[in-house]
Amino acid sequence: MRRKASLVLLACAVFFAALSPLLRWYAFPRLAKIPANQYQDMVLVAKNATLLDYGTMTAKKVPQVTIVQTLKGNVAAAKRIEKTAGRDVVVWDGLSYVQGPDGKMVSEIPERYIFDAHSQEPVHATGEMVDGDPVARDGIEFKFPFLTEKRDYEYFDAQTRTTNPIHYKGTQTFRGVKVYYFEQTIPWTKVPMPKKLPVQGITAESVAKTGTTRWYTTVRRFWVEPATGAPVYGEEIHKEELRGGTLLGGRAKVTAFAGDVKMREDYIESTVALVKHNRTLVLMLTSYLPWGFLSLGIALLALSLYLEARSRRPADPEQVDSSVPEPVSV
Amino acid sequence: MRALIAAATGLVLAVVLVVTISALGSPDGKTSPKPLLTTVPSHP
Numbered sequence: 122m123r124r125k126a127s128l129v130l131l132a133c134a135v136f137f138a139a140l141s142p143l144l145r146w147y148a149f150p151r152l153a154k155i156p157a158n159q160y161q162d163m164v165l166v167a168k169n170a171t172l173l174d175y176g177t178m179t180a181k182k183v184p185q186v187t188i189v190q191t192l193k194g195n196v197a198a199a200k201r202i203e204k205t206a207g208r209d210v211v212v213w214d215g216l217s218y219v220q221g222p223d224g225k226m227v228s229e230i231p232e233r234y235i236f237d238a239h240s241q242e243p244v245h246a247t248g249e250m251v252d253g254d255p256v257a258r259d260g261i262e263f264k265f266p267f268l269t270e271k272r273d274y275e276y277f278d279a280q281t282r283t284t285n286p287i288h289y290k291g292t293q294t295f296r297g298v299k300v301y302y303f304e305q306t307i308p309w310t311k312v313p314m315p316k317k318l319p320v321q322g323i324t325a326e327s328v329a330k331t332g333t334t335r336w337y338t339t340v341r342r343f344w345v346e347p348a349t350g351a352p353v354y355g356e357e358i359h360k361e362e363l364r365g366g367t368l369l370g371g372r373a374k375v376t377a378f379a380g381d382v383k384m385r386e387d388y389i390e391s392t393v394a395l396v397k398h399n400r401t402l403v404l405m406l407t408s409y410l411p412w413g414f415l416s417l418g419i420a421l422l423a424l425s426l427y428l429e430a431r432s433r434r435p436a437d438p439e440q441v442d443s444s445v446p447e448p449v450s451v
Numbered sequence: 452m453r454a455l456i457a458a459a460t461g462l463v464l465a466v467v468l469v470v471t472i473s474a475l476g477s478p479d480g481k482t483s484p485k486p487l488l489t490t491v492p493s494h495p
Contacts, residue, residue, distance in 0.1 A: 128457040135461030143469040151473040158480035162495070164490055191487040196479050216487035229489065391495035429454075 123432035130425035140419030141411040143144045149406040153267045155211045159194040164388050167359070172221060175320040175358030178369060179249045180376040188382060192263065198308055202235060202246045209238035212248075213263070217279075221319075227378075228315040232279055234262050241266045241350070243277075247291050251279045260284040265343075265350035267403060269301055276303075280337050281310045293344065296393050298400075300344040309362075310426075321428050333366030335377065346396045348403040353396050356383040363437035 165188040172183045199214040213234045219227040232251040235244045236258075243258040250256055260275030276287035287305035294300070314325035314335050340358040345351065361377040369375055384392070 128453055131454055132461035132464075135458045136465045139462050139465035142468065143465060148473045152476065154477070156480065158482055160483035160485055162492060164491060164495075187491050189488045189491055193483055193485070193487060196482045198477070200479065214487065216489070218487075218489050220491060226489070231487070331455040388495050414454050 123428050126386055127425045127428035127432065130421050130428065133212070134418045134421035134425055136418070137414040137421065141415040141418065144406055144414070145411040148367040150239060152406065153403060154209055155194075155236075155237065155241070155264070157194050157196045157199045157209075157211050159192070159211070159213075161192045162384040163190045164393075165190065165355075165382045166385050167382045170380030171376050171378065172227065173375060174319070174362070174398065175323065178375060180379075180381075185222055186227065186378070186380055186382075189216075189218045190219075192234075198223050200375045201246065206244050206246070208244075210246075211236055211238045215263075225319060226317075229317050230279065230315055234258065236261070239267075251282055252313070254282065254313065256282050258284060260287075264352070265303075265345045267348070267350050268407065269345050269350045270348040271301060274303070276305055276341070278305075278307050278339075278341075280312045280339070282305060282313075283310075287343070289331050289340065295344045296389075298346055298353055298393060298397060300353055301347050303343045303345060305341040307337070307339045307341070311335070312337045328366075328368060331366040331368040333348065333363050333368040336362045336364055336374075346400055348400045348407070349396055350395045351392075351399065353393050354384055354389055356381065 167186045167188070168184065169181055170186045171180050173179070192213045192215045195212040195214050196255055198214075199210045202210045202212065213236075215232045215234060216229060216440050217232075218229045221227045230252045233248050234241060235246050235249050237244055241261050241264060243260065245257050249258065256277075258277040260277045262277040262279070265274065271289050271292070273286045273288045275284050277284045285305060285307065285412045287303045292299065293302050312335050314328050316325055318324065318328075338360050342356050343352045344351050344354040358381050360379045362374045363369060363377050364374040387434050
């Protein structure tokens with residue numbers, strides 16, 4: 122009976138011990154992925170910003186500029202691209218909608234970001250674009266990979282349509298969450314005019330004819346929760362200028378936008394709560410369950426060996442009957 | 452020999468379970484009907 126029990130325990134011990142590395146290095150890379158149908162919005166605000174008045178072509182101080190960023194997973198497009206890419210793909214159709222203090226549109230820039238659902242590595246396919254211009258991203262955007270490392274990453278900048286390093290600058294705690302802080306600086310770079318401008322009759326083409334160009338610089342900061350790779354907070358010190366051309370009436374340059382863009386407080390709170398929840402799910406597969414199963418496997422193996430040893434112990438010797446008379450020697 | 456069979460059984464069961472769960476994955480779902488926003492939402 123003990124023998125049978127020790128064999129069953131041995132099978133269970135191997136089962137749980139094997140589950141530990143299988144969960145961490147086989148199941149996790151396959152199960153951890155961005156859902157193809159994810160929908161997410163984010164509101165960022167720049168208080169006391171500088172904004173160009175297109176009517177007078179002068180820069181003005183305004184109390185607040187709001188940026189609404191929406192990302193919407195396009196499931197049909199993802200399935201179509203998966204057929205040729207041969208891997209799980211996510212297609213995010215995004216819109217960055219900028220609203221002035223009067224509630225009117227300042228600019229709106231659509232983009233399509235296609236990436237590997239597991240690694241966040243960019244995938245190139247027809248339709249990948251920023252503001253209607255075809256692009257080929259070489260780096261990540263919006264989100265970092267699962268199990269983010271303490272190193273620099275390549276990050277795509279939608280304004281310049283270029284990929285540049287985003288530097289790991291240290292580990293911090295943000296509202297009770299351990300985060301990695303990343304920073305990227307984009308130096309003054311000539312960038313395309315948005316296709317949609319706030320004044321009717323003025324288009325990117327008509328501005329180009331005047332010889333006026335648009336320049337941009339930013340310092341981008343992300344506080345990233347490393348297990349999920351999700352930024353819990355982000356901000357940008359963002360500046361835009363129009364330079365040269367007849368549109369400025371002889372001036373060399375005019376500020377089109379300048380402001381410190383930060384996530385709105387209620388969105389910070391909801392993002393932190395969401396990331397804390399998702400972090401637990403990731404840690405279940407990468408840490409809690411693998412270590413738990415390994416410990417259980419070792420405990421069951423020890424119990425199995427103990428029972429096996431007990432079953433092999435020799436039985437107690439039989440008692441000698443002393444009443445039997447000894448033979449008498451002659 | 453019986454110990455070896457027991458250990459192999461445990462290992463095979465673990466592999467089958469993990470491979471099956473990984474293969475099932477999660478459903479893709481459908482594209483959200485919600486629009487790309489051009490108004491400022493009052494709350495998340």
